[in-house]
Amino acid sequence: MSQALTLARPYARAVFAIARDANALPAWSDALTFAARIAADPQMLAVLGNPKLTSADAIALLSPQGGTETFGNFLSLLFDNRRLPLLPEIAGQVDAMRFEADRVVKAKVTTAAALPASELDAIKAALTRRFGREVEVETAIDESLIGGALIDAGDVVIDGTLKGKLDRLQAALAH
Template sequence: MSSAESLARPYARAAFDLAREAGALAEWSSKLEFAAAVARDPQVQTLIGNPAFGGDKLAGLFLPQGEKADSTFANFVATLAANRRLPILADVADGFAALKRAAEGVLKVNVRAAVALEAGQADALKAALAKRFGREIELTSTIDESVIGGAVIDAGDTVIDGSVRGRLERLAQSLTH
């Protein structure tokens, strides 16, 4: 785990608690996604490190259009700015999204396969994983030719390696031991 993720965790938890108390998880999620996109911008990153710009000036850049300067979200961003934590805003947004998914009973699953999954395959996989984990599944898939065939399913704390590469590695291990 990176240092930025460790620093971001308490801020993500605080944002989640504020949003949940206000019944505005979806609203805060979109605001944090906007702020994270701003934080990832290379031009904004140079401004963050510039001593000529104080935290108050910078904090306004991270607010979506129409956001009031005295809103709870604006105060949250101002707190990040005051504590020089604007560079970790993308990690805060990622942590918030993870907490939101957990609260909503959604599990984020990444599938790496040698070829793109067809829609029917993805639906069948989502249904099987939902049954196994007892949660709604948010599935993303990436093409990774190094798996050779099959797939590697990463579901948080659980990794299911059904790839040809994984099978070959296990076979090689059993032959050498």
């Protein structure tokens, strides 16, 4: 995985620079997300690795409706360098650069049950104060957490779940 990230980094930086200079980051991000979803599918990965597949066919498969010529050229470059499988990593890195440039922190809040909007707003406000940036919150439900919340915001993970507390208590008692 780290090799894929390393190989994807120069492409992601180049795409980010092109999209930023053209003032088209959202469009490029959407196009990359579309292509990455297709490239991440195991069946499509086999199709993309087929030696009979032409560059034009790959571009047609991976380009969203109304994709730009520049995006098609980018896909052609990836095809020629046999880097189409890196699309998910490239898309992830471009999104991370975009959020950094927009000063947005992407956070995932996982709870045992769905949170009321007021609690989610309170968590978002607390994260905004902590990071000094706008926070985009994604929610998930994992019933095994028992209660509380697990917040994953990039390099910061806050485990306030009952399961996490029980695990830490068990570890403390074992030592």
